[in-house]
Amino acid sequence: MEPILTQDGTPTLFHPRYGEAYHPRQGALLQARRLYLEKTLTHLHPAPRVLEVGLGLLVNFRVTLESTLGRGVYLRYLAVEREPLPREVLARVRLPLPRAEEVFAEILKGWPNACFLGPWGELRILFGEVEALELPQDWATAVYLDPFSPRVNPGPWSLPVLKGLHRALRRGGRLATYSAQGVFRRALKEAGFALHRVPGVGKREWTVGIALKPPPG
Template sequence: MSERQPQRTADGSLTLMSERYGETYASLHGALAQSRTVFLQGSGSHVHPAPRVLEIGFGLGLNFRTTLHNASGRGAALTCHAYEAFPISAALLTELAAGETHPLWLEMLDTWDAGVRAGHLELERGSHRLRLDFADATLAPLPPNWASAVYLDGFSPGKNPEVWTPEFLARLAHSLSPGGVLATYSAAGAVRRGLAAAGLQVEKRRGLVGKREFLVARKE
C-alpha cells in the first residue's frame, strides 16, 4: 500500500490520508485536540488511577501517545491493548510523531517491523504496557470485562462499517469492566442505538469545531 504525505491539522499536529478508506486518520480541525477531548477525557482515562485501554484502530498511535503522556505525567500505570489491521511503516510513524521521546514509543518503533511480521508485539516500560495486535479486531478475541476505556477509532461507519455493527458494539460492551466507558468520535444515530442496545448508557458530548458532537457510553 502506498503512503501519502502527512497533513498538518488546525492545531499543528499531523495526520495522514488513508488511501484504503479515503479519509484522514484524525480530524483536520485538530488531530491532537480530538484525541484529548474525545478519547482521553471522554473516556475518563485522564483521571483513572490505572487506565486499561482497549483501542480499536491504533492507526498513527496518537491516542496511545496522548494517553501515555497523561499517565506518565501523573504517575498512573497504563495498560493498552490495541488492534490495527493495516499498519503503516515505522518510518512514517516516526515522521508523524517527530520529536516524540517517550521510551516506550521509541521501543515500539524499534520493534515495529518484527511485530508486524509476527502479528503482534508486547512491550513494557516501568508501569506502562502495550500489546498491539496487527489483526482485524472484529475477527479476534477481545478481553472480557477488562477495559476501563474503549477507544473506538475506526474510520467512519460509511467507510469502515465492520467496526460499527450492533454485533461488534455488543462485543466491545462486553469488554468493558463495570463502570468502564467507550468513547468514539462518531455521533451517528445507528451507533448510538447500537451502543444502547448493548446495554450501555449513552451520552452525547459537545465536540470540537467542525465536529459538534461525539458519543460516550458507560457500562453500569
C-alpha cells in the first residue's frame, strides 16, 4: 500500500477490497480536525475520552493528540480496529503535527501493542470487529465513527452497534461521522441520539449525534 496525497497535502491510502480511500480527497487532516475533533467539541474538552471505530492510519488520533498536547490536557483514547496496518506502512504516513509525531514515532516502536501510555495520555486498542466487541459503558465524551462507508461496510453502521456506542457515551457526549446516509441516520435516532445535520467540507452534510440519556439519580 503506497500513500496517496489528499488535497490538503496530507497522505491517505486506498483499500482495494472496499474500493475506498481511508480519507476523503479534500483532506485527511482537514476531515480529522474539522469533523472529528471539532464537531465532537473534543478540542475544548478538559478531560477528553475518545472512542474511535476505525483507527486506520491514526490521523484522527494524532490530530486529537496535537490538540490535547497544545492545551496541556491528558488524552484517553480507545480505538477499535479489525485490520491493523503494518508498521512499515504507518511509518510512511507522516503528518505536519510536530508534537503528535514525536509520540507517534514512539508508538510505532511498539506497534501493534494493545496499550500505549505516556505523559501525553493513553491509547488503548481493541483489535477485532466492533460488532463483536464489548465496549465500556458511560465512558466516552466523544465517538469518532470512521469505518468505511455504509454502502460497502454496513456492519459498523448497524443499529446494534449504534446502541453499543450510545451506551459507551456519557450523557450529552457526541458522535461525529462523515456519513449522511438515510438508513444510518434513522438507526442513529433509534439508538437514542439527537440527530444534527451539520455542513460538511467537500461534502454537503456530515452527521453529529448527541447521546440522550436520563439524568442520573
